[in-house]
Amino acid sequence: MTENTLNSEVKNSDTIDNDATNNKEITIEFKNVNKWYGDFHALKDINLKVHKGERIVICGPSGSGKSTLIRCINHLEEIQEGRIYIDQQELAGSEKQIDNVCREVGMVFQQFNLFPHMTILENLCLAPVWANKLPQIEAEKIALKHLHRVGIGDQADKYPGQLSGGQQQRVAIARALCMSPKILLFDEPTSALDPEMIKEVLDVMVELAESGITMICVTHEMGFAQSVADRVIFMDVGEIIEEKAPYEFFNNPEMDRTQKFLEQILSN
């Protein structure tokens, strides 16, 4: 992508940003969150508020704690200090309470993590049927709806291994959608894909972003950040170093660390 296309879409996303931050309720809140892996301090004093319907892109160098941060939101990682609230409910307490809070959060992984022993349709119906006690027929209806939405309604009876990477990732998105989450987390959803498949996944994500769901997305797709994000968060060594609207972020980065990172990533 070139600098030109980046800038042309900036105005649009800037106005959305103001909307989202000023008027809407807070969906996710990090209060002084710290996390260690053994002795390794992976997240340092994270404070973050995400508003309802906001689209956030997190970027930063490898090992900076991006995955760790978003994995805390659905309790794939435990934190040692601080609090995380989702829809005003703290992500703490008994396993059941935590499960209830996490129910609002869906996640899409870099490696898709589809269940290879089940057909696409079974992948999608599994959680609605077993965790939400939905009747099979209803679950299938919803599943097919979402499969069509991501453009692969005709692959329902195949196994994940028979699909391309881009198709698998779209199935993974549909699978997350079947639980009707209010928040969707993406951890580098396009990094494991061949270049020609990145676009088909990004298109689905753009369509989702327009639907008003809260999205937090770790990605190095700067074009996506420019056109879709309300806010870009830059992390390094376990800290949030900079957070800005995309236009500001790409054109007036404040910190030297951010500038260096952007130079590197936009140069190739």
Next chain:
Amino acid sequence: MTNPTIFVPKPDREAPAQAKGFLHWLKHHVFNGWFNSALALSLIAIIVLTVPQVIQWAFIKATWVGDSANCKTSPDGACWSFIAAKFRVLMVGVYPAAESWRGIVGALVLAILIITTITNHLKGKVLIVAWLLLPVFGYWIIGGGFGLNEVDQSSWGGLMLSVLLALVGIIVSIPLGIVLALGRFSGSPITKSLCIGFIETVRGVPLITILFMSSVMMPLFLPPGFIIDNMLRIQTGMIFFSAAYVAEVVRGGLQALPKGQFEAASSLGINYPKTLYLIVLPQALRHVLPPLIGRCISMFKNTSLVIIVGLLDFLGMIKSASLDSEWLGFETEAYVFGAVVYFSICYSLSRYGAHLEKSDPVLQK
């Protein structure tokens, strides 16, 4: 802008003639290099020298009907009438003749179960439940009770006993082994060390020792008045032995599962027990199918050790039949027959395992 040149792919051509055909294959796969050629030639020599003799003995000069006197007239040929005369004993031992039909019914039920399984007519839960009920059915149809005459265990024997011990051992030890394997991954240190302790102890001891312990020593440790009969004790010993190995096999499958599978399940709100049942075990078991089939095969062969603790299984019956004074000198036939039966069963199992592996869309990558 100029019009783009349109790319036209070249049509496929047939492969050159010398790349095909039997001779080409021989040249490139069998006689490629002096080592393989020597190997192939020695193999041909061995076949040419032995196979005609075997055919002479087993078919051309063999005696198929009559009594031992008939056989003695053709000493260079096999005496298959010996097998025919001893067939009942080899199959069911000294099981009462009036109740022999029960062995046949048992075999029929097993055959139906096998056929419906390999033809995919039984699927999912029904299939699993049917196989899990088989041990109970087996002990009932052979042992009696609940409407059937009781048949004393001392008269159970032959191939029927081997199959019973092996089937029950395998069927019960697989769920037990799975539980042990899961226990190894448990968060509770007590569960974990109990499971590891059991697995390592059993694996550190030969099966014969376990059979001895269950047959001879277990009664000494049981509380007074609490009696388990010999057959069940030996069966229990075999189940424990097999379970320890199944647990190790399953553990491999569990470890091979990517962490992402657990994470995906958790992020979909599927709790841990359901994750195990719906996602972890189906995948782990698929991947350990070949070694699991291998365990079944060795379990079946292992049953021949029960002769040590006084049960007359198939091999035991072969041995005792060849000691019959009327048929002395035909033990070769008996053991050849035994080998053919063992081989057919084990080889079929192994082929079925390979077929499962090949036909499973999930294992195709």
